[in-house]
Amino acid sequence: MDHGWTMASKQNPPRWIPNTLRLASHENARDKAVATGHLDPGSSILKTPAFATILLDSEKGRRCDHCFRKNAGLKKCTGCGSYWYCDAHCQAAQWQAHHKRLCKAFNSYTSSTAFQALQRHEKYDSILLSHVLAHITLLPDAYASEDMMYSVLLSLLPGPQHPSNTASDLPICPIRPPPPPDILRKIYARFGNNNFAIHSHLTSIGHGVFPIASRLFNHSCVPNAAAKYILSPTGSVTMDVVALRIIAPGEEICLPYLDPGLLQTREQILELSYGFKCDCVFCCFLRKIGPLPEIPEGEKELSSLEEQLTSFANISSISELKLPNPSIEKTPSVLHCLLRESYMTKLSETFSKASHEQKYDVALKSGITLLSLYLLVYPENYPQIGMHLLELAKTAWNATISASSDRFPQEMRRRVEVFLTLAFQVLTILGDEGDSDGPMEKITLLGGLLAAEA
Numbered sequence: 001m002d003h004g005w006t007m008a009s010k011q012n013p014p015r016w017i018p019n020t021l022r023l024a025s026h027e028n029a030r031d032k033a034v035a036t037g038h039l040d041p042g043s044s045i046l047k048t049p050a051f052a053t054i055l056l057d058s059e060k061g062r063r064c065d066h067c068f069r070k071n072a073g074l075k076k077c078t079g080c081g082s083y084w085y086c087d088a089h090c091q092a093a094q095w096q097a098h099h100k101r102l103c104k105a106f107n108s109y110t111s112s113t114a115f116q117a118l119q120r121h122e123k124y125d126s127i128l129l130s131h132v133l134a135h136i137t138l139l140p141d142a143y144a145s146e147d148m149m150y151s152v153l154l155s156l157l158p159g160p161q162h163p164s165n166t167a168s169d170l171p172i173c174p175i176r177p178p179p180p181p182d183i184l185r186k187i188y189a190r191f192g193n194n195n196f197a198i199h200s201h202l203t204s205i206g207h208g209v210f211p212i213a214s215r216l217f218n219h220s221c222v223p224n225a226a227a228k229y230i231l232s233p234t235g236s237v238t239m240d241v242v243a244l245r246i247i248a249p250g251e252e253i254c255l256p257y258l259d260p261g262l263l264q265t266r267e268q269i270l271e272l273s274y275g276f277k278c279d280c281v282f283c284c285f286l287r288k289i290g291p292l293p294e295i296p297e298g299e300k301e302l303s304s305l306e307e308q309l310t311s312f313a314n315i316s317s318i319s320e321l322k323l324p325n326p327s328i329e330k331t332p333s334v335l336h337c338l339l340r341e342s343y344m345t346k347l348s349e350t351f352s353k354a355s356h357e358q359k360y361d362v363a364l365k366s367g368i369t370l371l372s373l374y375l376l377v378y379p380e381n382y383p384q385i386g387m388h389l390l391e392l393a394k395t396a397w398n399a400t401i402s403a404s405s406d407r408f409p410q411e412m413r414r415r416v417e418v419f420l421t422l423a424f425q426v427l428t429i430l431g432d433e434g435d436s437d438g439p440m441e442k443i444t445l446l447g448g449l450l451a452a453e454a
């Protein structure tokens with residue numbers, strides 16, 4: 001079995017590498033995936049199916065455990081009563097993938113004292129690990145299988161060593177044949193730094209093991225690509241890695257391992273969970289400026305800083321043709337306090353609450369400040385920017401229709417158009433993903449309302 005493919009050791013790239021990519025050596029991360037040719041924004045770089053997945057508890061019973069699609073008429077597994085499926089097709093597919101090895105023992109395993117003593121994230125790991133192992137036992141030759149994805153899974157870099165990474169204490173569902181302890185340890189040691197959160201329109205719905213994507217993509221806090229998830233009635237979840245901007249031939253393709261908006265905690269998370277120090281321009285800038293200053297308590301002072309932020313982000317120049325792209329490294333030092341994570345959270349809460357309570361002036365002011373911050377911290381065409389532009393368009397629309405006709409400002413209408421067009425431009429790069437009732441449908445709906453009002 002080929003567990004350790006490296007650039008140096010083989011001439012011909014393995015068949016799991018798509019022709020958009022080649023592997024090259026990386027000084028700290030073993031290998032890196034580089035583009036073989038020019039890639040336009042929105043190009044698909046890699047499509048890869050999951051090796052195993054698990055739904056979050058919040059989604060259990062409202063999404064199919066196999067295809068992850070929402071379904072009001074799910075049917076429960078009559079064996080264990082703990083898995084739900086769209087239909088016989090999804091049930092049969094998951095039965096063959098892993099469930100036939102788990103169904104009988106599943107409930108006694110999850111009600112055991114050992115399982116119940118686990119933290120929530122460990123419970124997810126424990127069940128996902130059981131899915132992975134059960135799947136392996138169903139491959140030809142089980143734990144000695146030559147299966148491509150299994151080989152790639154075993155060849156992944158392990159996460160940093162810490163006690164929770166040893167698998168010896170992690171209970172798993174009893175599986176026949178039982179996994180050799182070294183395989184069990186090896187796979188679990190690769191969970192923390194390789195698995196992915198599966199999301200639909202920015203909401204996490206599950207976790208997944210996608211060995212090929214893990215093997216290929218390193219992290220950047222200023223990524224040029226992003227992963228989206230395709231939910232289809234014909235199979236389990238597929239990951240699609242999409243270019244966010246033009247990528248030149250030979251350029252490394254990176255994904256964000258965490259939310260690039262985590263400006264204060266990401267260094268620690270990357271070190272603890274992934275075992276490396278990020279050297280992207282953004283992290284170098286944050287290290288250079290040191291601890292972020294406190295946010296001023298006075299309302300006037302904060303409001304003046306917010307005006308300076310929107311002016312630095314050049315928000316007034318917004319047109320439907322292009323979003324400004326302010327450079328984080330040039331952020332004036334007086335604005336560094338606004339890079340605190342708590343400030344972004346608070347601003348986002350103010351925007352949502354004010355929109356909800358129909359305080360549109362407050363909502364639009366905080367929403368535009370939040371947009372300035374997003375443009376500063378997120379890379380070009382990042383979906384958070386597009387989703388926020390859509391929220392701004394909805395808020396501006398509600399403000400427009402709630403105003404009395406004599407107050408109906410043409411300028412506000414124009415704002416709706418601009419936000420909506422920009423939301424479309426950004427979100428169309430990632431394209432359709434997750435559930436079908438996504439932001440693109442909402443953009444079409446609001447565009448229709450706007451046209452009808454004209």
Ligand SMILES: C[S@@+](CC[C@H](N)C(=O)[O-])C[C@H]1O[C@@H](n2cnc3c(N)ncnc32)[C@H](O)[C@@H]1O
Binds near residue numbers: 026
């Ligand atoms: C999902 S793997 C990435 C694929 C890896 N390059 C390989 O050759 O298999 C994650 C691991 O790669 C390394 N890594 C990823 N991004 C990195 C970066 N920007 N700098 C240093 N190491 C990185 C870390 O060891 C991390 O735990």
